[in-house]
Amino acid sequence: MEILRVTELTKSFGGLTAIEKLSFGVEKGNIFGIIGPNGSGKTTLFNLIHGFYRPTRGTIVFQGKTIVGKKIHEIADSGIGRTFQTTTVFQERTVYENVFLASAGESFHFLSSIFWRSNKYQQTFLNSLENTDRILKLIELASLRDELAGNISQEAQKRVAIGMALATEPELLLLDEPTGGIPIEETEEIVNLIRKIRNLGTTICLIEHKMKVVMNLAERILVLNYGRKIAEGDPKEIRNNQEVIKAYLGEDYAIAEGY
Amino acid sequence: MRYKYLWVLIFIFLLFIPFLVGNNKYYFHIIIMTLIWIMIAISINIVTGIAGLLSIAHGGFFGIGAYTSAILVTQHGVSTYISFPVSMFITGACSLVIGYPVLKLKGHYFAIGTLIYGIIITLILEKWESLTKGPYGIIGIPPEDSFPLPFIGKINFDSLANQYYLILIFTIAFYSIMSRLLKSPNGLILLSIREREELTESLGIDIRKNKLICFIVSSVMMGIAGALYAHYIGYLSPEDSSIFMQFQGVIFCVIGGLGTLWGPIIGSVILNIIPEFLHFFKEYRLVFLGVLLISFVTFFPHGIMGLVPKSLSPKDILRRE
Numbered sequence: 001m002e003i004l005r006v007t008e009l010t011k012s013f014g015g016l017t018a019i020e021k022l023s024f025g026v027e028k029g030n031i032f033g034i035i036g037p038n039g040s041g042k043t044t045l046f047n048l049i050h051g052f053y054r055p056t057r058g059t060i061v062f063q064g065k066t067i068v069g070k071k072i073h074e075i076a077d078s079g080i081g082r083t084f085q086t087t088t089v090f091q092e093r094t095v096y097e098n099v100f101l102a103s104a105g106e107s108f109h110f111l112s113s114i115f116w117r118s119n120k121y122q123q124t125f126l127n128s129l130e131n132t133d134r135i136l137k138l139i140e141l142a143s144l145r146d147e148l149a150g151n152i153s154q155e156a157q158k159r160v161a162i163g164m165a166l167a168t169e170p171e172l173l174l175l176d177e178p179t180g181g182i183p184i185e186e187t188e189e190i191v192n193l194i195r196k197i198r199n200l201g202t203t204i205c206l207i208e209h210k211m212k213v214v215m216n217l218a219e220r221i222l223v224l225n226y227g228r229k230i231a232e233g234d235p236k237e238i239r240n241n242q243e244v245i246k247a248y249l250g251e252d253y254a255i256a257e258g259y
Numbered sequence: 260m261r262y263k264y265l266w267v268l269i270f271i272f273l274l275f276i277p278f279l280v281g282n283n284k285y286y287f288h289i290i291i292m293t294l295i296w297i298m299i300a301i302s303i304n305i306v307t308g309i310a311g312l313l314s315i316a317h318g319g320f321f322g323i324g325a326y327t328s329a330i331l332v333t334q335h336g337v338s339t340y341i342s343f344p345v346s347m348f349i350t351g352a353c354s355l356v357i358g359y360p361v362l363k364l365k366g367h368y369f370a371i372g373t374l375i376y377g378i379i380i381t382l383i384l385e386k387w388e389s390l391t392k393g394p395y396g397i398i399g400i401p402p403e404d405s406f407p408l409p410f411i412g413k414i415n416f417d418s419l420a421n422q423y424y425l426i427l428i429f430t431i432a433f434y435s436i437m438s439r440l441l442k443s444p445n446g447l448i449l450l451s452i453r454e455r456e457e458l459t460e461s462l463g464i465d466i467r468k469n470k471l472i473c474f475i476v477s478s479v480m481m482g483i484a485g486a487l488y489a490h491y492i493g494y495l496s497p498e499d500s501s502i503f504m505q506f507q508g509v510i511f512c513v514i515g516g517l518g519t520l521w522g523p524i525i526g527s528v529i530l531n532i533i534p535e536f537l538h539f540f541k542e543y544r545l546v547f548l549g550v551l552l553i554s555f556v557t558f559f560p561h562g563i564m565g566l567v568p569k570s571l572s573p574k575d576i577l578r579r580e
Contacts, residue, residue: 076463113443
């Protein structure tokens with residue numbers, strides 16, 4: 001069953017076409033990799049799905065409903081979580097608060113949290129605390145919970161960002177370079193975390209530059225170049241696809257990486 | 260509650276201030292004005308410090324609250340028990356009408372948008388002479404109507420001591436609103452909006468709605484402060500709601516520590532009371548204040564509260580109630 005279906009998606013910025021007539025579908029429960037050289041439109045695609053940009057043409061259907069034209073928070077509420085390319089956490093807040101904010105969201109009424117904290121309020125509060133503890137355990141950061149998020153390592157911040165996206169209980173998780181900016185030896189933990197999240201039943205869309213990571217993780221891979229799809233298939237097909245090797249990997253790179 | 264006893268001491272001290280001051284009207288005036296400035300600074304702290312919205316229209320809301328109550332009481336003979344809620348309602352309605360479109364703007368553009376509305380409000384107060392008496396101002400605003408208490412009898416607010424107690428009660432209420440907001444999940448949302456809007460929105464939070472509610476709540480608080488000021492001071496002129504008084508409130512918050520719980524209070528107390536000891540410097544005391552402000556912005560951007568380590572412990576925000 002397809003959870004996300006993108007049809008003939010086009011996005012132009014003035015004269016520049018960042019995404020052109022792109023169509024693909026993501027199967028529920030899969031890890032779907034998106035690769036492509038710098039500037040090929042990967043992040044733009046995420047921004048289109050998550051409502052930061054409006055598509056020039058085309059449709060995006062999530063769980064049978066079109067999400068084009070919806071606001072960012074509505075799309076997030078409908079079940080799509082995302083992380084950003086540059087690590088984004090609330091640096092001035094603690095790890096715990098970061099995840100708590102994501103899991104509590106807007107479940108509290110503004111005025112009632114100031115003037116009258118009812119039983120229902122307390123119950124929701126406790127539920128959010130429990131959910132936060134659960135997520136912290138999942139991202140294995142319970143020991144750093146009271147540290148300011150700006151003070152922990154890049155790798156840990158990436159995990160906080162994933163944890164926050166996860167705390168909104170998404171059906172589909174968009175991860176923009178989850179191992180970007182992290183030393184190679186530390187990527188293994190992120191890879192394990194992503195696999196763990198998938199095994200819990202969340203579908204994952206993954207932009208990734210590190211070939212080993214994406215070949216290792218993804219069931220299906222979409223290759224973009226200049227905003228167009230040049231290939232789609234399982235890692236084996238992509239690895240052997242001449243066009244991909246030529247356009248994206250480059251022959252030298254392909255040889256060096258051992259593909 | 261480590262500071263329980265400190266709280267009790269502060270409270271007793273505040274209760275006994277009128278006995279310490281005695282009949283010195285000048286000291287009374289400074290103290291009451293300090294309380295009113297604390298209320299203004301708290302309102303500004305909620306919108307600018309916590310939610311990060313540099314609103315320059317809030318001086319106008321102070322004026323709307325003050326003028327509404329003053330006009331109702333002096334020209335229509337309405338009781339203050341009615342004029343206060345009406346002025347709260349009108350301030351809230353105005354802030355909704357102004358906030359809804361202006362909150363579409365972000366950052367400096369929001370500040371410019373509110374600046375325009377702030378100036379418009381002052382202009383209306385100045386030019387709509389049939390209603391506001393224009394630049395002559397409204398004079399002879401009576402104090403609040405007396406309040407019946409069991410056993411003690413009626414409490415009249417025409418004495419300075421009773422005015423002090425009344426305004427003190429409102430100041431404490433303002434403080435607890437800000438404190439409860441900061442320690443609630445909604446306060447966390449506002450702090451997050453201040454830090455990273457897009458990330459907050461991507462977590463499924465409607466940032467515009469949250470900003471608007473925060474804007475309205477702080478505007479209504481500003482209106483209450485204005486109404487209390489009007490009935491205390493007894494006269495109003497359009498300058499009372501100028502953008503300059505708004506700037507002064509922002510300065511108090513910045514020096515005390517923008518976005519912190521105690522910042523607006525400490526800032527207002529220090530900057531209202533210190534200048535009174537500097538009278539012998541004559542006009543040079545303004546130079547002193549200028550130097551103080553510049554050195555704070557340069558060297559202590561987090562204000563006095565920034566010098567207190569972990570004063571607002573992050574754990575406090577999620578303290579279980």
